[in-house]
Amino acid sequence: MELIITPVPVPTLFGGTDKCMLMTFHDQTPLRRVEEMRADFVANASHELRTPLAALSGFIDTLQGPAKDDARARERFLGIMHAQATRMARLIDDLLSLSRVELSAHVRPDTLIDIVPIIRQVADELEPLARERQVAIDIDLPDTQVPIAGDREELLRLFENLIENALKYGASGGKVVVSLISAISGEGVPEVRVMVRDFGPGIAPEHLPRLTERFYRVDVGDSRAQGGTGLGLSLVKHIVNRHRGRLLIESVPKSGATFTACFPQARTPSAV
Ligand SMILES: Nc1ncnc2c1ncn2[C@@H]1O[C@H](COP(=O)(O)OP(=O)(O)O)[C@@H](O)[C@H]1O
Ligand SMILES: [Mg+2]
Known part of the structure; x- marks a missing residue:
C-alpha cells in the first residue's frame, strides 16, 4: 500500500481558506x-x-x-x-x-480461416508419434467449412500441443478422439468447440486449476522424459484467450482427460 499526503487549501464559507490534508491510498x-x-x-x-x-x-x-x-x-x-x-x-x-x-494478446485475430483443415494437418503431422506410442487418432470433423477469426500459426500450435499431450500422457488408453461441434455458450454466444479426448490415466482434480501455469507439471520427471517443457498448456491458454475463446479441462482419473478449446463462431456473410 502506498500513501501520499498532499496539503490542499479548502475555501471556507466566510471567504478564507482552511488547510486540509488529502490522503491518497494506492493499492500496489x-x-x-x-x-x-x-x-x-x-x-x-x-x-x-x-x-x-x-x-x-x-x-x-x-x-x-x-x-x-x-x-x-x-x-x-x-x-x-x-x-x-x-x-x-x-x-x-x-x-x-x-x-x-x-x-499480441490485445489484438484479436481478424482473418477468417477454416479451422477443419488446420486440425487435420496437425493430426497428420502427429501420426508418426501416434504410431510410435501405438495410439489411434480418431478424427470426427464436419465435411463443411468451419470459419473462425483466427491466426493460423497459433491455431496449429494450439492443436499440436493438445493432441501431442493426449498422445504422450494418455498413451495407455490406446485412442485419442479429436472432434468438433457447434454449440451455444452459457452466455448465449454461438461457438465452435474442438475437443481432444484421451483415455489414459487422467489428471487428479487438485492439478486441474494449475495446469495452464507456466512450467506447471503434474510429474516433472515424466514430462521431461517425454520432452516436455511445462509451457505447452500455458501457450494454449494464451492463444485461446487471444482468440476470445475459452479452454475447458475435464478429467476423470483413470478414465482419461478432455481438453476443449472453444472459439466464438465467425459471423458468415449470410448470417450478417
Ligand atoms: N492428456 C493429458 N493427460 C494427463 N496429463 C496431462 C495431459 N495433458 C497434460 N497433462 C499434464 O499437464 C502437464 C502440463 O502440460 P504442458 O503444459 O503441455 O507441459 P509439458 O507437456 O511440456 O510437460 C504435463 O506435464 C502433464 O503432467
Ligand atoms: Mg505439452
Whole structure:
C-alpha cells in the first residue's frame, strides 16, 4: 500500500481558506504480484535452461578429459548431449512463442480461416508419434467449412500441443478422439468447440486449476522424459484467450482427460 499526503487549501464559507490534508491510498498489490510473477518466471526459465546446460558442460569436460580416447563412451555421451541440446532448443522455441502471443494478446485475430483443415494437418503431422506410442487418432470433423477469426500459426500450435499431450500422457488408453461441434455458450454466444479426448490415466482434480501455469507439471520427471517443457498448456491458454475463446479441462482419473478449446463462431456473410 502506498500513501501520499498532499496539503490542499479548502475555501471556507466566510471567504478564507482552511488547510486540509488529502490522503491518497494506492493499492500496489496487483503491481507487486505482476513483478513477483515476472521474477518467478525468469527464475524458472533460467533454472530450466541451466539444467541441460550443466549436463552439456559436464559431458564436454568428460570428453576432453577422462573419456578422451574411449570411442564407446564418446558415442553414448554425444547421444546424451544431443538430447540435452534439443531440450534447450525446445524450451527456447516455447518461450519465444509464449512471448509472441503475449505481445499480441490485445489484438484479436481478424482473418477468417477454416479451422477443419488446420486440425487435420496437425493430426497428420502427429501420426508418426501416434504410431510410435501405438495410439489411434480418431478424427470426427464436419465435411463443411468451419470459419473462425483466427491466426493460423497459433491455431496449429494450439492443436499440436493438445493432441501431442493426449498422445504422450494418455498413451495407455490406446485412442485419442479429436472432434468438433457447434454449440451455444452459457452466455448465449454461438461457438465452435474442438475437443481432444484421451483415455489414459487422467489428471487428479487438485492439478486441474494449475495446469495452464507456466512450467506447471503434474510429474516433472515424466514430462521431461517425454520432452516436455511445462509451457505447452500455458501457450494454449494464451492463444485461446487471444482468440476470445475459452479452454475447458475435464478429467476423470483413470478414465482419461478432455481438453476443449472453444472459439466464438465467425459471423458468415449470410448470417450478417
Ligand atoms: N492428456 C493429458 N493427460 C494427463 N496429463 C496431462 C495431459 N495433458 C497434460 N497433462 C499434464 O499437464 C502437464 C502440463 O502440460 P504442458 O503444459 O503441455 O507441459 P509439458 O507437456 O511440456 O510437460 C504435463 O506435464 C502433464 O503432467
Ligand atoms: Mg505439452
